[in-house]
Amino acid sequence: MYPNREVFRQAPLALVAAEIRFTDAARLRQRQTKDEVAIALEERFPFAEPLQQTSVNLTQGAQPEIAQRVGVVLKNPTSTESLTIMSESLTYETTAYTTFDDLLQAVTAACDALIGAEVRPAMRRVGLRYVDEVRAPEAITDARQWGKWIDHRLVDQLEVGPDDVSATTAQSVITYDLGEGKGFNFRYAALNQGPIVAPQFLKRPPIESGPFFVLDFDGFQDFTGGQSVSLNSATVREILSAVHIPCGTAFQRSITDEARTLFRGSQS
Amino acid sequence: MTVTAGGQPTGAAAGGFSDYAPLPPTSTRALSLRADYLRTEVDMLGREVQEWHGEARERDLTDRIFEKTKKSVSGLLEELAGERGMGWSDIAEVVGVSISAVRKWRKGGDASPESRSKLARIAALLDVLEEKGIVQDPAAWMEMDLPLDRGYFIRPLDLYLEGHVLKLIDLAEQRQTVAQVLDQVRPNWRAGRSDFEVFNDTDGQRSIRRRDE
Amino acid sequence: MDQIESESLYDERGNVNWARPLLQGDVFDGIVLPGFGDQPMKVQIISHPCTMRMGANLTLRITVAPVEPHSSVVGQRGWDGNLRVMPLPGLIDEKHFATKFIDVTAAPAVLLTRPRRIATLSHQGIYILQQRLIKHYTRVEMPLELLRRQSAAVLTEAVLQWEWIEEVLTEAELADESAIEAEAKAFDTWLGEGDPSCRALLQNEIHHTDVHRRALRAARDRSRTRKDQK
Numbered sequence: 001m002y003p004n005r006e007v008f009r010q011a012p013l014a015l016v017a018a019e020i021r022f023t024d025a026a027r028l029r030q031r032q033t034k035d036e037v038a039i040a041l042e043e044r045f046p047f048a049e050p051l052q053q054t055s056v057n058l059t060q061g062a063q064p065e066i067a068q069r070v071g072v073v074l075k076n077p078t079s080t081e082s083l084t085i086m087s088e089s090l091t092y093e094t095t096a097y098t099t100f101d102d103l104l105q106a107v108t109a110a111c112d113a114l115i116g117a118e119v120r121p122a123m124r125r126v127g128l129r130y131v132d133e134v135r136a137p138e139a140i141t142d143a144r145q146w147g148k149w150i151d152h153r154l155v156d157q158l159e160v161g162p163d164d165v166s167a168t169t170a171q172s173v174i175t176y177d178l179g180e181g182k183g184f185n186f187r188y189a190a191l192n193q194g195p196i197v198a199p200q201f202l203k204r205p206p207i208e209s210g211p212f213f214v215l216d217f218d219g220f221q222d223f224t225g226g227q228s229v230s231l232n233s234a235t236v237r238e239i240l241s242a243v244h245i246p247c248g249t250a251f252q253r254s255i256t257d258e259a260r261t262l263f264r265g266s267q268s
Numbered sequence: 269m270t271v272t273a274g275g276q277p278t279g280a281a282a283g284g285f286s287d288y289a290p291l292p293p294t295s296t297r298a299l300s301l302r303a304d305y306l307r308t309e310v311d312m313l314g315r316e317v318q319e320w321h322g323e324a325r326e327r328d329l330t331d332r333i334f335e336k337t338k339k340s341v342s343g344l345l346e347e348l349a350g351e352r353g354m355g356w357s358d359i360a361e362v363v364g365v366s367i368s369a370v371r372k373w374r375k376g377g378d379a380s381p382e383s384r385s386k387l388a389r390i391a392a393l394l395d396v397l398e399e400k401g402i403v404q405d406p407a408a409w410m411e412m413d414l415p416l417d418r419g420y421f422i423r424p425l426d427l428y429l430e431g432h433v434l435k436l437i438d439l440a441e442q443r444q445t446v447a448q449v450l451d452q453v454r455p456n457w458r459a460g461r462s463d464f465e466v467f468n469d470t471d472g473q474r475s476i477r478r479r480d481e
Numbered sequence: 482m483d484q485i486e487s488e489s490l491y492d493e494r495g496n497v498n499w500a501r502p503l504l505q506g507d508v509f510d511g512i513v514l515p516g517f518g519d520q521p522m523k524v525q526i527i528s529h530p531c532t533m534r535m536g537a538n539l540t541l542r543i544t545v546a547p548v549e550p551h552s553s554v555v556g557q558r559g560w561d562g563n564l565r566v567m568p569l570p571g572l573i574d575e576k577h578f579a580t581k582f583i584d585v586t587a588a589p590a591v592l593l594t595r596p597r598r599i600a601t602l603s604h605q606g607i608y609i610l611q612q613r614l615i616k617h618y619t620r621v622e623m624p625l626e627l628l629r630r631q632s633a634a635v636l637t638e639a640v641l642q643w644e645w646i647e648e649v650l651t652e653a654e655l656a657d658e659s660a661i662e663a664e665a666k667a668f669d670t671w672l673g674e675g676d677p678s679c680r681a682l683l684q685n686e687i688h689h690t691d692v693h694r695r696a697l698r699a700a701r702d703r704s705r706t707r708k709d710q711k
Contacts, residue, residue: 017298052328073299084299093298127296185295198443199300206445218296350697353690357604357640366492366603367640368501371647408690413630421626464623466630468684473531474631476623 005248007099008263012134012215014197014204016097018107018240019129021089022121022231025114028087033117034072037085040113044106045074045083049201079203083110090114095202100244107240108233115231122228126239127220130247131197133212134259140211142166143190149259150213154188168192176246181224182239184246187216188254215254219243326434329392336388341379344387345370352394352407362390362425393428396437403440414439414446419461419479427453482616483609483625484560487571490606494572499595499661500646502639503539505530506602506610508548508572512592517584523548523599524588525567525580527614530607530635537669542587548572551579565617567610572600582617595658604629604636634683641696642668648700649707671699 027033038048051071071086080096083106092107114120136149144167147155158167171189178184192211197204221239229235255263336344348354354362356370363370363386373379379387397406410425427436432453438444450457462479469475493501505528511521524545526533533539546567553559554568554577566579602610608628615623645668646661654660672680679695682688 015298015300017296017300019296019298082299089297091298093300095300129296129298131298131301194444194448196302197300198302200441200443202300204300204442206442208445209448209451220296350694353693355637355640355689355693356644357636361604367643368493368498368601371498371643374644374647405690408687411689412686421630462624462627464627466627472684474634474684476627476631 005252006260008260009265010263011097012132012263013097013130014133014195015093015095015129015131015199016103017091017093017127017129017131018103019089019091019125019127020107020111020123020231020236021125021127022123023228024088025119025121026087027117027119028085028114029070033119034085036117037110037113037119038072038074040116041074041083041109044109045076045081047075047077047079049073049075051084051086073201075201079201081106082201084201085110085114093199093202095197095199095204100241104237104240108237111231111233111236115233120230123223123231123235125220125222126236127218128240128243128247129219130215130217130251132215132251133195133197133207134215134255135210135212137262140192143168143170146190146213147256149256149262150188150215151254151256154254155190178219178243178246181222182243183220183222184243184250185216185218185220186250187214187218189214189216215251217247217250219247329396329433332392332395333385333388336391337384339388339391341373341384341387342376344384344391345374347391348387348394348407349374352391353405354407358407358411358425359387359390362428363387390428393433393436397440406440409440414450416446417461418465419463420457421462422450422454422457430454482561482564482622483612484557485605485609489603490570490609492601492603492606494600497595497598497601498643498655499658500650500655501601501643502665503533503543503593503598504601504607504636504639505533506607507593507598508569508600509545509593509597510599511597512545512588514545514547514586514588516586517547523578525569525610526593527580527582527585527610529611530632530639537666539590539593541590543590543593544585545588545593546580546582546585548578548580551577553577554579564613567613569600582614595661604632607632607636633686637683637689638672638680641672641693645671645696645700648697649704667703668696668700671696 028037038045049072051073052069069086069088071084074083074085075081078096081092081094084091084093090107090110092103092110094103094106097103134146134149136146138145138148140146144155144158154172158170161167167190169189169191171191172187174186176184176186190211190213192209194209195204195207195212196214220243223229339347345359348359349356356367356374360367360370363383365383369379369383394406394410397403397409403409410428411423413420414422414424416422424436424439427439427449430453432449435444435449435453439446439449464476465479466474466476497507503526505526507526508523509525510523512524513519513521514524525548526543527546528540528544533543548569551563551566551568554563554566554570559568559570563579565582567582569578569580572578605625608625611628611632612623612625615621642665646664647655649664649667650660654664672678679692682692
């Protein structure tokens with residue numbers, strides 16, 4: 001639990017994702033293993049689609065490296081949750097987040113399914129990401145106007161620029177070191193465009209371009225050096241629970257009471 | 269680090285200085301998120317990633333088209349007309365030939381390699397649209413006016429004929445709204461709004477009249 | 482006003498398929514028009530597709546206009562500078578003609594026979610003809626997309642009929658006008674059957690592919706039945 005914790009009726013939450021990256025697990029390239037995992041999870045995720053993804057490694061000054069990866073995407077019946085299984089990662093995504101416990105259930109079930117199919121790679125990174133797209137019921141023509149809904153500490157810096165002109169967009173990234181390989185990235189942005197959460201496999205009603213404020217919280221554990229930790233749901237649960245707290249705290253600190261009223265659905 | 273968006277920043281064109289504040293080295297990845305929405309000095313990064321994403325889909329489509337070209341012309345026509353329900357005039361429009369040319373093919377006449385390729389291309393696209401699951405009758409969807417305000421007459425087929433195949437798939441998957449796609453492929457589309465509309469007249473036939481606002 | 486290249490204006494020139502229904506834009510030769518002397522002329526059907534027929538049959542008279550040689554019907558000036566005509570570039574042996582709207586008249590439908598038909602327009606060509614007619618009569622300029630939408634149902638029906646006839650009749654029968662007429666009636670009957678009828682469904686584009694599939698199936702069944710009966 002974290003301070004001020006509240007479940008909002010009309011939360012601006014657009015996407016929640018949990019990702020486990022691990023060392024290459026050759027078994028996950030085998031049809032049989034993918035089928036075993038899919039069967040183990042079919043109660044919650046009965047639908048499966050193949051995935052072909054091009055991953056791009058861009059380094060400045062060098063040619064982009066392209067790698068083709070194949071995997072499988074498992075979906076729940078309403079296409080609001082997905083589990084993407086690749087040979088180097090497992091990602092849970094949802095556009096209909098209910099509770100953290102529910103997310104934990106899905107992710108640990110996925111871990112167990114992999115382990116059950118003899119997939120035991122070493123974990124590289126475990127991350128939890130909350131992406132909010134806050135939209136105001138009023139017209140926003142200057143990013144400074146977000147101060148009504150977003151805590152002033154995230155908006156005050158816009159006053160540094162010239163007065164009497166509008167700030168069209170703003171973006172920030174802050175990284176916190178939580179110690180022992182844990183980190184917390186907080187990104188926030190005042191944008192005016194189409195949504196940044198545009199799912200390919202999940203349902204999300206199309207949203208018109210317009211102004212919105214992004215609150216993007218990413219809590220994670222990097223496994224670097226030291227002893228390798230084999231994929232196991234207990235550790236994953238522990239890490240996700242630990243990084244869940246700064247995500248929630250930062251969110252509550254990022255919004256004003258006006259926004260809380262809006263998210264409670266009390267504003268018309 | 270705080271940066272503002274707005275294209276290439278001052279002084280970066282010649283690559284005079286490098287990105288002094290890189291993004292955090294690791295982020296939790298999600299398929300549902302657009303290619304990194306935060307742009308740094310290297311605005312090219314965002315664009316390039318999006319282009320590569322497009323290329324992967326293009327490759328998938330190319331593979332399917334290759335498979336389709338193995339079919340005979342009459343086989344392709346049977347698929348498009350008999351299974352998908354595309355009329356001769358629709359097929360003619362897509363391939364860019366006369367209706368009587370389509371008729372000749374149906375009767376066993378030969379099609380030029382270019383026409384065959386176009387037939388294969390539309391057949392492959394219709395498969396993709398159906399597989400994505402959102403469009404149940406892709407041939408019908410292509411022919412219908414996009415859901416816009418009255419006075420706009422733009423069909424997915426029009427976008428297809430202009431070459432915007434990947435954007436069409438975006439549209440079918442609802443990854444972007446209609447307005448967003450049109451803004452990208454036809455920047456002046458709003459100026460083409462008509463003052464007229466088509467309606468069902470008293471004699472059961474369609475007529476045209478001025479739209480009332 | 483819109484322009485069009487001759488390759489895109491016509492659907493067929495010279496030998497026109499008999500199975501294709503008569504439509505707006507069709508050009509005929511050897512027609513002796515009442516009131517225009519006794520020399521056979523070329524004419525073009527001007528009637529709107531929606532008003533040419535009563536049920537499966539053509540109306541007694543069809544609105545037509547004479548087609549005459551006309552040299553300047555190509556390029557921007559040819560199309561913009563001649564608002565009283567419908568340009569028909571390259572109609573016969575690369576020679577240019579045009580339809581004179583001033584002399585619009587009604588011709589007996591019986592004169593407009595398939596053997597006399599020498600050219601048909603593409604759908605795009607039909608919309609361009611409609612656009613020019615509207616301009617000529619009312620000085621109102623209509624964009625082509627609207628005309629397309631207005632005509633969609635009836636032109637789809639015409640193409641369906643053509644396909645039906647080709648599917649059902651043998652090669653020999655396709656050279657027999659009465660066989661074609663009979664099959665056109667059979668199609669018309671089929672289209673009007675049921676509630677809602679396929680004809681009614683065609684009023685909405687969303688049903689076009691469905692109706693087309695059904696028509697093809699029905700035509701093939703009919704073809705098989707006829708073969709079995711022989």
